[in-house]
Amino acid sequence: MSQKSYDVLIIGSGVAGLSLALRLASTHKVAVMSKVSITEGSSRYAQGGVAAVIDKDDSIKLHVSDTFDAGASMCDKDVVKHVAKRSGGCIEWLQDLDVKFTTDFDRHGNERLHLTREGGHSQRRVAHVDDATGKEIIYKLVELSKKHENIDIYEHHIVVDLIKSRSEKQGSCIGAYILDKKSDTIRVFKAANTVLATGGASKVYLYTSNPDCSTGDGIAMAWRAGCRVANMEFNQFHPTCLYHPEAKSFLISEAVRGEGGKLVLPDGKPFLHKYDEREELAPRDIVARAIDNEMKTLGIECVYLDISHKGPEFVKEHFPTIHKKCLKFGYDMSAERIPVVPAAHYTCGGVVTDVNGATDVPGLYAIGEVAYTGMHGANRLASNSLMECLVFAETASKAIKHSKAELFKFEIPEWDESQVTDSDEAVVVSHNWDEIRRSMWDYVGIVRTDKRLARAASRIALLQKEIHEYYWNFKVSSDLVELRNLALVASLIVESAQSRRESRGLHFSLDYPAPMIRPLPTVLDPNK
Numbered sequence: 347m348s349q350k351s352y353d354v355l356i357i358g359s360g361v362a363g364l365s366l367a368l369r370l371a372s373t374h375k376v377a378v379m380s381k382v383s384i385t386e387g388s389s390r391y392a393q394g395g396v397a398a399v400i401d402k403d404d405s406i407k408l409h410v411s412d413t414f415d416a417g418a419s420m421c422d423k424d425v426v427k428h429v430a431k432r433s434g435g436c437i438e439w440l441q442d443l444d445v446k447f448t449t450d451f452d453r454h455g456n457e458r459l460h461l462t463r464e465g466g467h468s469q470r471r472v473a474h475v476d477d478a479t480g481k482e483i484i485y486k487l488v489e490l491s492k493k494h495e496n497i498d499i500y501e502h503h504i505v506v507d508l509i510k511s512r513s514e515k516q517g518s519c520i521g522a523y524i525l526d527k528k529s530d531t532i533r534v535f536k537a538a539n540t541v542l543a544t545g546g547a548s549k550v551y552l553y554t555s556n557p558d559c560s561t562g563d564g565i566a567m568a569w570r571a572g573c574r575v576a577n578m579e580f581n582q583f584h585p586t587c588l589y590h591p592e593a594k595s596f597l598i599s600e601a602v603r604g605e606g607g608k609l610v611l612p613d614g615k616p617f618l619h620k621y622d623e624r625e626e627l628a629p630r631d632i633v634a635r636a637i638d639n640e641m642k643t644l645g646i647e648c649v650y651l652d653i654s655h656k657g658p659e660f661v662k663e664h665f666p667t668i669h670k671k672c673l674k675f676g677y678d679m680s681a682e683r684i685p686v687v688p689a690a691h692y693t694c695g696g697v698v699t700d701v702n703g704a705t706d707v708p709g710l711y712a713i714g715e716v717a718y719t720g721m722h723g724a725n726r727l728a729s730n731s732l733m734e735c736l737v738f739a740e741t742a743s744k745a746i747k748h749s750k751a752e753l754f755k756f757e758i759p760e761w762d763e764s765q766v767t768d769s770d771e772a773v774v775v776s777h778n779w780d781e782i783r784r785s786m787w788d789y790v791g792i793v794r795t796d797k798r799l800a801r802a803a804s805r806i807a808l809l810q811k812e813i814h815e816y817y818w819n820f821k822v823s824s825d826l827v828e829l830r831n832l833a834l835v836a837s838l839i840v841e842s843a844q845s846r847r848e849s850r851g852l853h854f855s856l857d858y859p860a861p862m863i864r865p866l867p868t869v870l871d872p873n874k
């Protein structure tokens with residue numbers, strides 16, 4: 347079978363992957379892979395917006411200190427500064443591409459970006475497109491990528507594994523094995539540079555705000571290729587997802603609280619003042635833990651979010667998408683409170699990179715939610731993620747343009763399926779998928795203990811053994827690729843959580859409630 351060759355192979359078509367593709371396309375031939383349709387991914391669902399230092403009362407210093415505070419003092423300050431400094435430029439880049447951010451007028455009648463507020467931000471700092479920021483950005487990036495002659499888009503193509511050269515001591519990444527889900531064939535794609543932009547791993551939990559594709563594939567592939575991963579114990583739970591059996595944990599943006607929404611108990615009483623003086627605007631880890639505690643203490647199934655006091659006009663103008671979606675489930679948020687619960691939302695840890703997105707493996711980069719850059723520490727500040735995607739796409743594009751990496755000269759061995767048969771027990775995949783996600787939710791959730799983590803570790807180890815045998819004996823399918831990755835990522839999360847003997851940010855342990863004096867990131871190394 348012919349082997350396709352590109353200057354750059356970008357795995358993922360979210361904000362990270364597509365903005366990198368567009369930044370490279372004037373000089374490089376680029377392939378963009380999406381295991382689903384091109385617009386699908388967390389990016390498309392982003393509501394709140396993109397954090398950026400724009401307002402005249404704001405400063406890089408304030409953004410850095412808010413990020414550091416939300417991150418429970420574990421962010422890499424240089425990296426946060428690197429991102430905050432470039433944030434305004436990235437918003438201008440999007441505006442130049444014709445992304446139409448929501449605007450308002452200052453008191454002199456000049457049009458300006460409307461900046462909203464979210465938890466942990468001391469300033470209005472979040473540029474947005476109503477409450478559907480991700481959709482507007484992604485649709486624009488997709489439109490431009492599709493038009494560009496140097497960008498080839500492959501939808502419904504799932505990358506199975508990265509390929510490394512064996513000719514050097516420290517093998518470089520020379521491409522990937524990719525399964526075309528429609529024709530059910532695995533092909534080799536060669537590339538001088540390969541970029542993981544595969545998003546996060548929140549699908550490892552039973553309840554999540556993320557789309558189905560957030561299965562941590564990039565983290566698992568990078569680990570198998572020999573990259574270090576860090577801070578996997580810090581999975582962020584968003585405090586407010588709609589509580590309804592058919593809503594699939596639909597997100598209710600933190601901007602609702604930023605614009606005055608109140609969290610209340612079933613009897614209508616507020617409760618956040620008991621946990622943090624910033625109340626509704628405390629960072630997410632604190633709000634999610636407070637809700638979890640109230641739910642467990644009172645034995646209630648949800649709490650309520652109320653913004654009805656702002657009136658129908660305000661609510662419909664600021665939150666048209668959320669308002670419409672809630673109506674579909676029988677709730678009019680402009681007139682009544684809505685039921686909410688926390689759900690897994692964001693993977694703060696990931697593949698270790700430098701400020702250019704370069705990983706430990708030459709020729710391999712990781713940008714966006716898949717990466718651990720040091721930006722988010724123990725808890726990500728709201729709306730810092732899209733900004734990180736945009737900034738690292740910019741810096742990685744510069745590094746790739748300067749890179750001397752070349753295409754591998756020789757033919758790469760094709761994927762060998764001669765020893766495997768079609769599976770006759772697809773139930774193994776669906777059963778194990780459910781079991782991993784439930785174990786993670788029950789034992790590795792918002793509040794952890796040594797005992798719960800040990801239970802999760804032994805169950806996941808058993809499942810991994812079963813999946814390993816299955817993987818090598820049967821024909822590879824997309825579901826099996828994802829299940830194998832999900833199990834590996836679950837094991838990395840548990841191992842990281844077990845090694846952190848303190849409570850900090852998103853990792854809260856009843857056995858170690860106090861924070862350590864000098865906390866360090868949890869770095870796991872597959873080569874050790």
Ligand code: FAD
Binds near residue numbers: 390731
């Ligand atoms: P994604 O957008 O998740 O894209 C991942 C891509 O990788 C997809 O194209 C997928 O098909 C592809 N992929 C994955 N594995 C493979 C594989 N094996 N082979 C081929 N392709 C693969 N952040 C903010 O900053 N502001 C917000 O307002 C905000 N709101 C959010 C609301 C929701 C509901 C959610 C879920 C997240 C929100 N976030 C927000 C977080 C933010 O959206 C994500 O962190 C960010 O979009 C991640 O972008 P990404 O490009 O890294 O990955």
Ligand code: SIN
Binds near residue numbers: 598600729
């Ligand atoms: C939200 O709108 O609440 C999500 C923002 C984010 O995850 O950064």
